Amino acid sequence: MIYANPAFYVFLATLTAFILLILTTFSVPLVSTFYFMHSTQANGVTFGMWGWCLDDGSLCSSSQLGFTWQPEVSIPITKALVFYPITVVFTFFTLASLIPVLCVRTAQSDKIFVISAWISFAFSVLSFLLMIGIWGVAKSRFEERGFSTSYGNLPWMSLAATLLLLLVALSPRFLGPPPKQSGRRKVKGRIDVESNRPRRPKDHSRRLASESEEK
Numbered sequence: 001m002i003y004a005n006p007a008f009y010v011f012l013a014t015l016t017a018f019i020l021l022i023l024t025t026f027s028v029p030l031v032s033t034f035y036f037m038h039s040t041q042a043n044g045v046t047f048g049m050w051g052w053c054l055d056d057g058s059l060c061s062s063s064q065l066g067f068t069w070q071p072e073v074s075i076p077i078t079k080a081l082v083f084y085p086i087t088v089v090f091t092f093f094t095l096a097s098l099i100p101v102l103c104v105r106t107a108q109s110d111k112i113f114v115i116s117a118w119i120s121f122a123f124s125v126l127s128f129l130l131m132i133g134i135w136g137v138a139k140s141r142f143e144e145r146g147f148s149t150s151y152g153n154l155p156w157m158s159l160a161a162t163l164l165l166l167l168v169a170l171s172p173r174f175l176g177p178p179p180k181q182s183g184r185r186k187v188k189g190r191i192d193v194e195s196n197r198p199r200r201p202k203d204h205s206r207r208l209a210s211e212s213e214e215k
Helices: 006-025 075-103 107-144 154-170 204-214
Strands: 037-039 045-047 052-054 149-151
Touching: 006 075, 006 107, 006 154, 037 107, 075 107, 075 154, 107 149, 107 154
Parallel strands: none
Antiparallel strands: 037 045, 037 149, 045 052
16 A cells, blocks of 8 residues: 555655745735735735735735835845745655655665755755845844834745755655665577477488498
8 A cells, every 4th residue: 555655655745845835935925825024014014925915905016036125125135035936846856756766666766866855955945044034134124113023924834844855855764775676587689499499310321321331
């Protein structure tokens, strides 16, 4: 059964991380439920991956990579969030590389999976650290001007995805070595037919010659 395969739970962990990163990517202003930070400025504003939205829903920024809310949030800083979509792509590759590990596990499939898993984890760490730096600076700037701020659900979702990808990258240590492939003998292209044929009787003339010598 597939549930008895330890790689199945690694697949579930990777799928969960992939979903969390997808939700992080499709956040404010595309999906108002998911955001990085909330501030009380302008009667409430939330910030996401592609921009910001006011709490009353009257105004949202255009959905684009690299947005601004002066002077607390600037365009060059928010462009660093591009690493989240990149992480999503590599996590999808990791998810796809797990299918051979689930079905027919070999040393080659394990190698591809391990490389993809560590790349996904590295990009998720980079994305998380840049995100914390961006919104940590913005939070301090808002509070210096007297506005209260709080982190949304996306930083925690990003952290959970990063920890899951770390477990996924370390999972080959606990899965054990791949099963050895049974050796198959190579079939020769040319079959020696002569070895399977019965021996021919001696030539009749040679037989008569031998009989005459005996007489």
